Amino acid sequence: GRTELCHVNSMDTHQDQGVGSSVPVPAIVAAVVALAVVVGGLAATRGLRDSGPHRLLVIATGSEDGTYHALGVALARVLEEEGLVKQAVVEVTDGSVANMRRIGEADGGADLAFVQSDTEPVSAARLVAPLYDEVLHILVAEGIADEVRAIHDLAGRRVAVGPAGSGTRQLSARVLGHFAVAVGEEFEVSASAAAEGLQDGSVDAAFILTSIPSRLMDELATTDAVRFLSLGDPQEAGNESDALALVFPSIKATTIPRSTYVGLPRRPVRTIAVSALLVAREGLAPDLVREITEAVFEHRGGAGGLEGVELVVAQRIREDFRPGAHVIPFHEGAASYYLREEPPFFVAYAEAISLGLTLLVGAYSAFLGLREWMKRRMKNRVDAYLLEVAGLASDLGELTAEQLTEHRKALERIRHRAFADLVAERLPADESFSILQNHFRDEFAAVNARLREKGGVG
Numbered sequence: 409g410r411t412e413l414c415h416v417n418s419m420d421t422h423q424d425q426g427v428g429s430s431v432p433v434p435a436i437v438a439a440v441v442a443l444a445v446v447v448g449g450l451a452a453t454r455g456l457r458d459s460g461p462h463r464l465l466v467i468a469t470g471s472e473d474g475t476y477h478a479l480g481v482a483l484a485r486v487l488e489e490e491g492l493v494k495q496a497v498v499e500v501t502d503g504s505v506a507n508m509r510r511i512g513e514a515d516g517g518a519d520l521a522f523v524q525s526d527t528e529p530v531s532a533a534r535l536v537a538p539l540y541d542e543v544l545h546i547l548v549a550e551g552i553a554d555e556v557r558a559i560h561d562l563a564g565r566r567v568a569v570g571p572a573g574s575g576t577r578q579l580s581a582r583v584l585g586h587f588a589v590a591v592g593e594e595f596e597v598s599a600s601a602a603a604e605g606l607q608d609g610s611v612d613a614a615f616i617l618t619s620i621p622s623r624l625m626d627e628l629a630t631t632d633a634v635r636f637l638s639l640g641d642p643q644e645a646g647n648e649s650d651a652l653a654l655v656f657p658s659i660k661a662t663t664i665p666r667s668t669y670v671g672l673p674r675r676p677v678r679t680i681a682v683s684a685l686l687v688a689r690e691g692l693a694p695d696l697v698r699e700i701t702e703a704v705f706e707h708r709g710g711a712g713g714l715e716g717v718e719l720v721v722a723q724r725i726r727e728d729f730r731p732g733a734h735v736i737p738f739h740e741g742a743a744s745y746y747l748r749e750e751p752p753f754f755v756a757y758a759e760a761i762s763l764g765l766t767l768l769v770g771a772y773s774a775f776l777g778l779r780e781w782m783k784r785r786m787k788n789r790v791d792a793y794l795l796e797v798a799g800l801a802s803d804l805g806e807l808t809a810e811q812l813t814e815h816r817k818a819l820e821r822i823r824h825r826a827f828a829d830l831v832a833e834r835l836p837a838d839e840s841f842s843i844l845q846n847h848f849r850d851e852f853a854a855v856n857a858r859l860r861e862k863g864g865v866g
Contacts, residue, residue, distance in 0.1 A: 465493040468507040468518035471598050472500050475619055475721055476522040482714045486707045492699050503574030511689050519692055524575035525683035526658040532690045534739035537704050539684040540724040543662060544579060545616045545625060546637040549606050553635035559648060564592040568602035568614035580615035586652060599624055607633045619721045621839055629669035636673040649678045658682060667846040688739050697741025786836045790844050793826050809862040816855045823848050
């Protein structure tokens with residue numbers, strides 16, 4: 409029988425902690441100090457900006473149906489509309505490895521490119537901005553899911569490993585090589601072709617590297633043709649995903665939560681992730697790179713920005729200037745943007761500026777720390793709701809129609825509290841809340857189906 413909700417317990421007395429109800433004091437301090445330090449530099453900085461548009465700019469992306477290409481098209485449009493370049497040409501490529509080679513070409517190469525953080529860099533590559541996480545989905549055809557339960561079970565199987573020259577191909581080779589898994593046949597095909605192969609039975613398993621949320625994964629999940637392969641037990645420390653993160657510093661271990669997609673995965677899945685990066689060639693003019701970096705962060709959201717109509721992943725782009733955290737060094741122009749470097753006018757006031765920057769960094773660090781703490785609290789609230797629902801589990805088949813009706817009422821009360829917390833900004837309006845919604849949907853569907861079987865109102 410299926411395990412579902414049973415009864416309401418004392419967790420119905422969910423207490424309001426007031427997250428997001430007031431402005432943090434460190435934020436006010438940081439804003440005041442930032443205003444004092446930066447205001448004087450705005451006029452001088454304006455005079456340093458290049459007043460005319462630059463030449464043709466070439467952006468290397470990926471396959472036409474991929475996120476890199478969609479971001480590249482949106483970025484090209486923003487740069488042209490802002491007058492930073494006369495023309496931005498978006499190139500369709502095989503992916504990260506091919507893009508890195510294009511950055512390294514002396515003549516006729518790419519000016520900007522999207523690559524994965526685990527791609528072997530060329531000497532001419534310079535980092536513009538870390539963008540978002542890409543998560544590895546290892547999928548198995550539903551018909552053989554009982555036979556393939558671990559990465560070693562892929563031995564001798566037909567596996568889609570990503571197109572040649574792509575970051576997916578490179579990452580899948582590292583995973584299979586690390587665990588010494590010799591597959592029977594490799595298919596170097598796109599993610600969409602791999603999804604089709606899983607459905608028509610021409611491939612047994614597929615490596616698909618994509619951001620979350622993913623339209624392709626949502627569509628594939630609705631077919632019920634696949635199951636997720638986990639890199640170890642999510643509850644067990646030191647599993648396969650942790651081993652990969654230890655061996656490859658550019659890879660990090662992560663978890664795909666239950667019901668991230670439509671009914672899938674059925675339980676948490678352990679896997680790995682890499683960062684999507686925007687890189688530039690070293691010789692690209694610093695002033696242009698600074699303006700490109702600024703455009704990325706100033707035009708992330710909205711239909712007129714990188715987000716476009718449905719490019720939700722652009723909402724995840726955040727400033728992340730940590731030179732020691734990346735193999736690729738930051739471009740001089742990008743670093744200038746992140747550091748908000750001031751014109752020579754401020755050299756005469758070096759001591760005062762040094763004190764102001766010290767206060768700013770301290771206050772801003774405190775603000776960031778508090779903000780991250782608040783985000784964790786909001787995420788913990790979502791987890792608390794999931795645990796509350798899980799704590800009411802029982803076998804639906806053993807319950808009467810009246811008991812099932814009480815289950816549904818209990819679910820409705822919990823969901824009402826969750827949405828009240830969302831409106832009050834005590835829960836994050838992001839993918840974690842979407843997962844909670846999916847969880848509620850699945851539980852309601854199960855209870856209603858059982859009610860219909862017993863002659864109740866579904």
